[in-house]
Amino acid sequence: MPRTSRLAPAGHAPVQRKAAGAGGDTPSAPVRTAWEWTTDPWMDAAHRGVVPSGALGAATAPAAGVVQRRASSVVQRTPLDTARAQHEARGEDTPAGGVGGQHGSFQDYAEDDTGPEIRHDHGHLDDGSGNLDESLREDPTWSDRLERLKWIAKLEAAELLRPDLVDGTSAYRHFLFGGGATRDIEYGRFLENDSSGQTVLESALEDTRQAALERHDQDLAGATPTEGTQQYRIRTGTMSVTSGDARYPYPATENWQKAIGAHTIWIEADVTVTVTRLRDPASELPAGVPEEGEASSSESGPATYMRSFDIQMTIHAEDMYNFNPGAADIATGTPDSANGRFEITGLGHEYLNRGTYSQSFEFEATMDPVDSPQHNAGPSDPGRGSRSGRPADRRAYPTTR
Template structure:
């Protein structure tokens, strides 16, 4: 009986892969202007869409060149980040922050947690709705078919959706079940996604005002580290929705102030995340539920992991005019 079930599973897997591979080829040859199916997501949408092969890559936010599945230095644009767009002053920054974080922490609570010292990565607590190997050995024929189906869509997406290169690389790593940390190019996300850019700019401004407060106490050569908080804006581009989704930020930096009150801060904005799937949630682009991929983790076939990335900027201002700043890329 066991051998018969195993044979049936293999036949079913082969059938599913043949069907999905054919769909991937059809989508690759389809009109590139045809959007993929799927609508809005839930309040906390996940990051990996079911339809990895269909439709055209979404337009890139902010006018940057679309990602063609290459590192920034090998792309068609010059790879430069757009100018920072910081809140006009501390009061504007406070209002924006508090409006986007109605449940806290408030701007003042965040500012109070900046302190002098070397970078100190905060502790993070991530949700885990589908614990790894919690249902190991309980796979069914349906699980095998689902696994084969998603494998076919992953391969089809790698062939047909170069603009999802970051998302597909992360999903492939999830399916490897290695569970090891993985870096993402946060600078690329800053260039391509206007929401990511707004998150980083807000973090830079907050760090600058924290450094200004320390400088006002007489410090002229110091390092600082800050607290973490969820991002203010959810990514707008499909690639980064699926790669990082909702994530955490914190910052650290080094500051010098000369005799004329000219301050120079080299700040690193750190992005941290946990790549996994959430029960009863669905993809923002396709409405595909998270549960199928979460099931793979329970069976031990896939495993969540911790992604991270960094953006570094040089910020200069005079301590007597802290609202007037210059932000450059080192």
Template structure:
């Protein structure tokens, strides 16, 4: 028995994309198959009149083995992924069947559920019927006594729908889980068949760094699953357990508390910034999500930075498609700061909320003929803290006062993050539409925050 929440992850699966990956593996196998006869034909047909004839024979054997390994690896991987795509499709069909049955059950028992406790009324149809179908105690019996005749009238149909839905969800989870387990095992076997093309990482990096222009050709995006970049942030005011507060510190703390309260009353336009500042002062240090969609709507430079990231991702998707021939892939971009783009936020609220935040994109890309569809998530990452000797853009207030609260342990820096999603479709070769902000630059060091705060 399983309820819909156990199978919900199956609803979001994309068997079409998985199948496209399988097709690419099998296409690679077919290409290699076309090359193999020519390569095999070289054995015994070329004679070297040289002292190094044995090296030629050795290299030829190694090349044939390499091609055979690629052929068998792609063949096994393609079959495994194709079978998993089919299992995903079957599982999704079962989930759809379960959702339909659950919907009919909900309509059937709705009048009875409306007479029950808030817990039952708030439950999904399957759990609600599971509660109604049997009495589990004296209180349960008393609640259901007045509607027992109504329960008995619908019991046959309700039980059938309940069994259909829970059975469909359970079977969907079983099919997907078994297929995924089998696919992982087959892919592991396929991976072992592939030749090892890995180079020494330190040596590879040295070659790239020492070759003029080569680093620039690597591109901003790389194929692979969504990957969180390693970001570093400054900490100009670390906690010092030996720091002793002074009367001036207490006065400053109370002053900034009063400024926060005044801002919350008189400056609704700084709602995001003031909320983050209040969280800084509560000293918990827990991460906080920001409404990046709101920032996109309200700040022209945030909007410009996001639009530029999407356009860059479009160009990179075309590049990776041309270079690899893959028609379905994921990719992750390198992070960049908005100040580095010349697109520091223009509005006071977002100067104080995000400042010079880091941004990167993760995307799912599908190529269909000359059309590319990309679903991209643009991520914003920042550390909410203060910069020594920096000042607020709008007020000119120095950061040091609020930074001092962190040193004393009264306040604590914390991670902020947000993201927004877009889906874009375009024709290969079209020039992406770069819609930027007004290009205004930062006017002061540090990342400005509400009431004179800045971050690094």
């Protein structure tokens, strides 16, 4: 059903005006109604970021009576070009890549352990040592307030035209209006919808599985296994999800680059191990063949065992959302100081992003001890990146490309 303008009902002819000129009346271009503007393919494409079928051909065909200017060597981008480029870039997922990568190193932790200590920088209010310096605050000027209104307009435009940036724009809105309150993020969305997030989850599952095996190996220490169940509580230290790391890489989508960028995680797990004897030694073999379905075997040889693992893993994520002196937007080069000024004047507030994701999984293994990979992120060692601040990677701006 065609759309109908409230200003001009469908079917009404546009109003024609006469233009006075030397030598008589010269017909002027028709004045478009609101309805005609909304059906114009160029305007519709620029608004929605979608190139309509046939719009390019219609746009390039010169209308009758239009004065043709000499072609210029300078390539001009039309609103349609910009709309098309933005549309094609939506939802792009560009894996960060990297070489090698850190492996989480787990240790036992107590019931009252709340996780490793994580220190964050304070952006434009940092004293240079990771502490908040209140003396750097200033009263906002009218120019500051006007600039904030401009950024609010950019935010609202992005919320309207770029639904693919929902997590990034939500994070920036909280910076402007949240008053510095801690914000819970749906970290599972990053792990599911971003290719780097998927890699982070795969690495976390792999590291947790390895840690569970190693922890049980410590108890065995070459001794003869015994049937039964054991439980452990283990966790890592801090690890940086950052560029250059193939196992815990920087976010690949623009949405999550803007929402959290490089950030810190740590992993905890509740592990239950059950050891089952599969075959009795020859000296313990019962007479005859065991009933079908029983674990024992009539084969001779030493006793053999199998261990089953039931694991509840939780990933904790943290990121201090702020803007850092000397840093700039990855895509546009806009300096962080453009928004860092809001931190100084209180027109925007840094805040802590926090999120968790839990997953249960099971697996079985023989009693053979496992080989340990190279660990470089222990409970008191963050591995890659500094514990005293946010990883050095720059976050893409919340409302610009």
